[in-house]
Amino acid sequence: MxxxxxxxxxxxxxxxxxxxxxxxxxxxxxxxxxxxxxxxxxxxxxxxxxxxxxxxxxxxxxxxxxxxxxxxxxxxxxxxxxxxxxxxxxxxxxxxxxxxxxxxxRMTEAWLLLDEVLIRQIAGNPRGKAALGLPKIQEVEKVADPKELLRSALISAAESTGRRRDRDAKRFNQQRRQLLERLDRHGPVSKxxxxxxxxxxxxxxxx
Incomplete structure (x- = not known):
């Protein structure tokens, strides 16, 4: 070429x-x-x-x-x-x-579930400690609904409550795009x- x-x-x-x-x-x-x-x-x-x-x-x-x-x-x-x-x-x-x-x-979101640090950063709470329920590398392509799991992980990572939690939930499409833009092609996804x-x-x- x-x-x-x-x-x-x-x-x-x-x-x-x-x-x-x-x-x-x-x-x-x-x-x-x-x-x-x-x-x-x-x-x-x-x-x-x-x-x-x-x-x-x-x-x-x-x-x-x-x-x-x-x-x-x-x-x-x-x-x-x-x-x-x-x-x-x-x-x-x-x-x-x-x-x-x-x-x-099964979906593009599966590629975005492997970087816990980046997920916490995009969620606006990089020092958070809440469990995100992320799958292991060998399991991620078998997740039935990676999009919903990513949505849940971002909400958990934000550790927000009340109206702020509702606002954070509405940011999913924007956050997903940011995760995709910053995907490390040499990182876990490469496996x-x-x-x-x-x-x-x-x-x-x-x-």
Whole structure:
């Protein structure tokens, strides 16, 4: 792949946009200057949420001047293999060039449950001692609802009460985004199978 690459990023939602920055860093680690564009699909009328429709819309917006398409989809309950084939099937129906999947297991939130120190910092109570109920590395990809567990951990970490607790609970989307923006790609997440698969997928495209 050439040194400078123009890419299209398609995620499940706008809160997942920080994954584009992570993808750019992973490619940069391999000597590829990837520049991802994230079209505001939520603001575009008539663009369905499925991968095929969003990729087609993104390609049109970029005048088909795209070298790489990066697609994010959580594995959820169907598993990585099924999700990968779902993405591949959708892209076969488009004019997408080379592509790279980002498929967290089971959800992106699982990647955010491994850094207790950062969770306490984002919750605004870095010296807190409350138990957060975080899973061990070998268990995190088996958690049934990592999003709800992350929400609970952030509330517990804040150790707030009354109206402040209610306000803290409403900050989840913002806090989740901050955690994703500050995800340490060399930290505990690097031991997860879904992350290692992401690195393999990046390697396959970058080399």
């Amino acid at each position: 050439r040194t400078t690459v123009r890419g299209l990023f398609v995620a499940e939602g706008s809160s997942d946009h920080p994954l584009a920055g992570i993808a750019e860093l992973l490619f940069r680690d391999r000597g590829v200057d990837l520049r991802l564009t994230m079209p505001p699909f939520e603001q575009l009328r008539g663009v369905p949420k499925d991968v095929e429709s969003r990729v087609e819309a993104g390609l049109r917006l970029m005048g088909n001047q795209v070298d790489l398409v990066v697609v994010h989809r959580d594995a959820d309950n169907v598993g990585r293999a099924v999700r990968h084939e779902e993405i591949a099937g959708a892209l076969r129906k488009t004019d997408a060039p080379v592509w790279c999947p980002i498929i967290p297991v 997860l199978s879904s992350w290692q698969q992401l690195l393999a997928d990046v390697d396959a495209v970058a080399t």
